[in-house]
Amino acid sequence: MSSRRSRITSLRALGAGLAALGLLASGCGGGGDSANGKVTIRYSWWGAQDRADMINKTIDLFEKEHPNIEVKTDFQEYNDFWTKFNTQAAGGNPPDVFQNSHAFLRKYGQKNLLLDLNAQVKAGNLDLGDFRQGLDKAGEVDGKLLGVPVGANTFSLVYDVKAFEEAGVTPEPGWTWEDFDEAVEKIGASKEDFWGASDNGGVMYLYDLYLRQQGKAFFTEKGLGFSEADLKKWWGDHNAKNKKGLLVPAKQSEQVKPKSSLSAGLSAAEFTWDNFLVRYTSETDRELALAPIPTTDGEKTGQYLSSLMLSASARTKHPEEVATFIDFMVNDPEVGKIMGYNRGVLPTNAQFEAYEPKGPDALIAEYENSVTEYLEPITPHPAGADTVEAAFLSIYGSIAQGTTSVDAGVAQFFDEAKTALGS
Numbered sequence: 001m002s003s004r005r006s007r008i009t010s011l012r013a014l015g016a017g018l019a020a021l022g023l024l025a026s027g028c029g030g031g032g033d034s035a036n037g038k039v040t041i042r043y044s045w046w047g048a049q050d051r052a053d054m055i056n057k058t059i060d061l062f063e064k065e066h067p068n069i070e071v072k073t074d075f076q077e078y079n080d081f082w083t084k085f086n087t088q089a090a091g092g093n094p095p096d097v098f099q100n101s102h103a104f105l106r107k108y109g110q111k112n113l114l115l116d117l118n119a120q121v122k123a124g125n126l127d128l129g130d131f132r133q134g135l136d137k138a139g140e141v142d143g144k145l146l147g148v149p150v151g152a153n154t155f156s157l158v159y160d161v162k163a164f165e166e167a168g169v170t171p172e173p174g175w176t177w178e179d180f181d182e183a184v185e186k187i188g189a190s191k192e193d194f195w196g197a198s199d200n201g202g203v204m205y206l207y208d209l210y211l212r213q214q215g216k217a218f219f220t221e222k223g224l225g226f227s228e229a230d231l232k233k234w235w236g237d238h239n240a241k242n243k244k245g246l247l248v249p250a251k252q253s254e255q256v257k258p259k260s261s262l263s264a265g266l267s268a269a270e271f272t273w274d275n276f277l278v279r280y281t282s283e284t285d286r287e288l289a290l291a292p293i294p295t296t297d298g299e300k301t302g303q304y305l306s307s308l309m310l311s312a313s314a315r316t317k318h319p320e321e322v323a324t325f326i327d328f329m330v331n332d333p334e335v336g337k338i339m340g341y342n343r344g345v346l347p348t349n350a351q352f353e354a355y356e357p358k359g360p361d362a363l364i365a366e367y368e369n370s371v372t373e374y375l376e377p378i379t380p381h382p383a384g385a386d387t388v389e390a391a392f393l394s395i396y397g398s399i400a401q402g403t404t405s406v407d408a409g410v411a412q413f414f415d416e417a418k419t420a421l422g423s
Helices: 003-019 049-065 078-090 102-110 118-122 161-166 177-188 204-212 228-243 250-255 276-282 319-331 333-339 349-354 360-370 385-400 406-421
Strands: 039-046 069-076 097-101 148-153 155-160 269-273 288-291 306-312
Touching: 039 049, 039 078, 039 319, 049 069, 049 319, 049 333, 069 078, 069 319, 097 102, 097 319, 102 306, 102 385, 118 319, 148 319, 155 161, 155 204, 155 276, 161 177, 177 269, 204 228, 204 385, 228 385, 228 406, 269 276, 276 288, 276 360, 288 360, 306 319, 319 333, 319 349, 333 349, 385 406
Parallel strands: 039 069, 039 097
Antiparallel strands: 097 306, 148 306, 155 269, 155 288
């Protein structure tokens, strides 16, 4: 096996952890019928115990309203979930309904794992009429409805309010990357062992927004949407900032994991999904807030809504019951009150209005409302996106650690991405 193929194999394994993908085989899995005449469906998701506690409460509500349907549950932490899911899918026994991600609908769809829910919408078992901000279309791929959002997120800058105030910087709509860089330099110069920003040069979703601001995108439906020259500039700029001591060094970032560099007190700002504010505020006593993505022209952020979704197995024996379950989970107001923003801002108007956000949740709701006018459509990622994301993160990590040059890293990334995407 060539060294390149060997690395691709390793990155596919890493991608399973990052992007929730794996080998999917045909079969006739799904739930069955209980001895008492009830229809039994299996529901799996990833997340911590707090999410499991919330979801189990919503299932109790569902089973009371639908006594003919029994829901068997299963959850693990992220990586463990996908390891188990891949095994089940390869054995032809995937769960009837499971938590999924918007970014990977196309790959799952191409593996014929996902049920097209359009028929259930037409039959009246699944109502999409109350979704917010066009989310009713978020799970569509090539005319098929492969997922239904249970929460919505958009990218943001999470920042230390005090650090930015002391530097005299106000991150606000229309600010530019130049404004951001000036803030990073000013904040980093004010304290020892404290940097203006975390190093997010290897975050695929951030680079995607930067490209979208220029009329490009990280992915097209068929492959990469940018050139080697584009990536050399992005990684080259970040590498230069690292050498100037403006971003948190890779070694320090690794030492504080699983905390982020921001919540661990190493930096004043970090780019991530807005709902991560809940986690970060639980890990620090500092006041944190959300700001929109800097722009290249003072206007276009490139931001879009992404979401966690519920998908149904194409092999389920109970598509009507599964659709009824999904409908309940996205439309019932009491479910919204229980889940809050654990999986992102609530997707339907009924749930959004039923829940009264407090603390970090209130800031997330306010932020998403403030950027509504900037949001753009999102394009589903091509098959192989998981391996590409893993390569982007891993290779940039080598650059940040000084073991790979920018030019060599870019060449390596394009080589591995083309193999992963089959282009």
